[in-house]
Amino acid sequence: MLDQLLAPDLRAAIQDGQLDGVVEFFGECHPADIAELLQALEPAEALVLLQRLDEQHRADVVSELPGSYQAELAALLGAPELAALSSSLDPDDRVDLLKALPQEQMDEVVAELDAEDRAEVERLFSYEEGTAGSVMTSEYIALPAGLSVSEAMAKIRAEAHDKESVYNSYIVDGGGRLLGKVTLRDLILAEPTSPVEAIMDDQVPSVGAAEDQAEAIYKLSHYDLVDIPVLGSGGELVGLITHDDAMDAMEDEHTEDMERFMAIAGSHDDAGYLQTPTLSHFKNRVLWLVALAAFGLVSGAILQGFESTLMNLMILAFYMPMLAGTGGNTGSQSATMVVRALSLKEITPRDALKVLWKEFRVALLLGIVLGAVAFLRVYLIPAGTGLPEGITLPMVGLAIALALTLQVISSTVLGAALPLAAARFGADPALVASPALTTVVDITGLLIYFTTAKLVLGV
Amino acid sequence: MLDQLLAPDLRAAIQDGQLDGVVEFFGECHPADIAELLQALEPAEALVLLQRLDEQHRADVVSELPGSYQAELAALLGAPELAALSSSLDPDDRVDLLKALPQEQMDEVVAELDAEDRAEVERLFSYEEGTAGSVMTSEYIALPAGLSVSEAMAKIRAEAHDKESVYNSYIVDGGGRLLGKVTLRDLILAEPTSPVEAIMDDQVPSVGAAEDQAEAIYKLSHYDLVDIPVLGSGGELVGLITHDDAMDAMEDEHTEDMERFMAIAGSHDDAGYLQTPTLSHFKNRVLWLVALAAFGLVSGAILQGFESTLMNLMILAFYMPMLAGTGGNTGSQSATMVVRALSLKEITPRDALKVLWKEFRVALLLGIVLGAVAFLRVYLIPAGTGLPEGITLPMVGLAIALALTLQVISSTVLGAALPLAAARFGADPALVASPALTTVVDITGLLIYFTTAKLVLGV
Helix, strand or coil: CHHHHHHHHHHHHHHCCCCHHHHHHHHCCCHHHHHHHHCCCCHHHHHHHHCCCCHHHHHHHHHHCCHHHHHHHHCCCCHHHHHHHHHCCCHHHHHHHHHHCCHHHHHHHHHHCCHHHHHHHHHHHCCCCCEHHHHCECCCEEEECCCEHHHHHHHHHHHHHHCCCCCEEEEECCCCEEEEEEEHHHHHHCCCCCEHHHHCECCCCCEECCCEHHHHHHHHHHCCCCEEEEECCCCEEEEEEEHHHHHHHHHHHHHHHHHHHCCCCCCCCCCCCCCCCHHHHHHHHHHHHHHHHHHHHHHHHHHHHCHHHHHHCCHHHHHHHHHHHHHHHHHHHHHHHHHHHHHCCCCCHHHHHHHHHHHHHHHHHHHHHHHHHHHHHHHHCCCCCCCCCCCCHHHHHHHHHHHHHHHHHHHHHHHHHHHHHHHHCCCCHHHCCHHHHHHHHHHHHHHHHHHHHHHHHCC | CHHHHHHHHHHHHHHHCCCHHHHHHHHCCCHHHHHHHHCCCCHHHHHHHHCCCCHHHHHHHHHHCCHHHHHHHHCCCCHHHHHHHHHCCCHHHHHHHHHHCCHHHHHHHHHHCCHHHHHHHHHHHCCCCCEHHHHCECCCEEEECCCEHHHHHHHHHHHHHHCCCCCEEEEECCCCEEEEEEEHHHHHHCCCCCEHHHHCECCCCCEECCCEHHHHHHHHHHCCCCEEEEECCCCEEEEEEEHHHHHHHHHHHHHHHHHHHCCCCCCCCCCCCCCCCHHHHHHHHHHHHHHHHHHHHHHHHHHHHCHHHHHHCCHHHHHHHHHHHHHHHHHHHHHHHHHHHHHCCCCCHHHHHHHHHHHHHHHHHHHHHHHHHHHHHHHHCCCCCCCCCCCCHHHHHHHHHHHHHHHHHHHHHHHHHHHHHHHHCCCCHHHCCHHHHHHHHHHHHHHHHHHHHHHHHCC
8 A cells, every 4th residue: 555655755755866754764664664665666666765775674575575576586696696685685585586686697696696695595405495494594593502591681682683583592412413492581680690591491382494384383383482493303492483473374385275175276476466477467367267167067977968858857957056155155164164173283183083073974964954945945936837747846855855955965065075085195194285175075075965855856 | 182182181290289390380381371381271170280380370371361361360359369469560451451351250359459450440441442551561662862872771671570561662742742762772872971862763653542452453564563662642642552463463363364254253262162161152143144044045035036047948957056056156265365454554435436346356357267268168068957948058158158158257247346445334344254155145146147148048
């Protein structure tokens, strides 16, 4: 909102070369807000403004820009300038910037970094996307065992300027293995002469660098932490995930969950909806849609198989959309409940039987209510179509109600079972997307519907 | 998981009265983990264990229990005991506990609180559920203006023991209005004699107590904050929302978003999936389902209107499920994208035209691809049913393909337009739930399908 109001003013100031006012105004703004403002400008315009900020402020703003915009800015800069910019970023933001660049440009920039930064980048690069290692920062305060409180405070004071997180300090042994943590609060409350080990907490929740980032987010939230240490395979401290990065990752995971659940493919760039090109939106959606449409043709084949039943009893066709729709809705509901409960760790795949039994009971109640509604509709509002000899409206109503009840039960249980099965085999439960489920229960629904009609009505 | 493994051991220890080992074990555990363990026990068993913990530890554990379990525990306690327990909780957790109780019991407990706590509780109660005021804590460090750094540190040291959040201290004027904030990091780095105002940040993001809690979460995440101050209507500091409470609220909002989007009603208690009774699950889902099923009968009425078309050209029936399914899928996809972009503030209702234009272009591409697939299917795999005189298979294919393309375009645009309209009128965009949308596009789809077929094929 702000960005659209101010963009013309900023643009005018750039064209007139009157940047002092802008720079002064930016001095009052939070880097996150400046980043939002810049995105409303062309990268070349944004660059003019960025170059007027001091190094630290510029780094803070750049780290708040989405990857796609960073890449556009980077395209205007040479490798040495980019290397200088990336050196001023926090290690985790530096890696994010480098990952946003085309491979060739990235290699050029990495080659320009000084040896220490390069080694750091290569180390952080080695963690797979989506792991705790890939989102951690390597700037944290590690204290060797054996310091006194006042020595620890002196070390923290000396390092605090360029660390992202200073509120927890981590105590490590000679091999870099994590022994415990001490909070800044505990340090300022403690006797200056007492040893840090005496006040440290040795029960520190931590996460392995190769573990899923979702695990880190879960622990950070579960234990109400400001940050969580990341350990290498030997128990050595290799990084830290801070609460703000965890919150960002949480939003990203949630977006991906919802999109995946709606069968929208692709990883979600934080570029935002409007900045993502139409063609990317198209690509992310089309494959699943075509696959589901092709699969949906199976329904057609089933209908074809029941053509004579349908011809004899046209009234059955009128209730098909309700049957299919209700099956899809109940299945999606139970799938949503189960996917969400799994991701909140309220249940695990080992609870499958309990969950299915609960969903079965819920489905039975829902099926009876919905079946009754369907029966009343068929019975009370005659369909105006002729019924074949020997078949009465209540009989039709009964058949449709019974089919709907069975459809509700089967799709609810299926909706709960599929994500549990996915989780059981290590896949993402949200992959059993709602559209896929809807397509499946369309097919089972038609089979149930016509089989029930044939059995009850004998057509 | 842990809870199911250990529950039998805990139960045995309680029955044997051998609680020392358990208490010792609990001493090593994080309160959040103990809370998880206790929930696997009967409330009466849990109470035995809780009573063995020291006051602070007990309060920490109780605050991690879900409201429904707190209420079960509370049912076993008298008002004076409950008042003592709630006094040892942080103010925001105290309010959560009291809100979990039946009205009558709550009144009894509030009457037992000392005057100060009671006034506090009544003040926090006055904020509506879902506002920033309803999730804030009233324990924060406020410093009067005019202190030196060393005086500030002394005050923080004195208060740090019973404050939830000590990393940011807020400077207020004589009227309690917020002037700025200073971090503990800045304080330990500053000259002890310099005035706090010299190092404080006077551009502090804050949130109004009556604003939506989502606004507080958004700002906390946007500005990478550890906590965010909550202001009363006159700009006076009234509370603080900490990052851990914001993360919990974020998870709750996500769950409600997804559930609402799948037309599951009811507020989400943090009791968890398995603890929620079957009947509550049923109630949360049934109303929407019945409404949608009733609405879905409109589809039946439309089909009835086209009965003669259908009788003449049975092949149309075979492609109905694909048409309905694809319309539902494309509509749900665009609705998901728009709901998510709105909630991440990537777009606002004022971007409606841009969004609709983008979705229209995406839909056009999707419609052409899906239409082509449908045409090929009809053309290449004959339906085996007789066609009326004068109508050829390619003509039927063309009609179906055209209808599908129109259906994809209309449902995609509708899927984007409805949440935008909801947001425009101040309603929750997720209310335009996916099942509701699916039902609507089922109806528009049938109209499009048969109208197109009539026009193209003249049946």
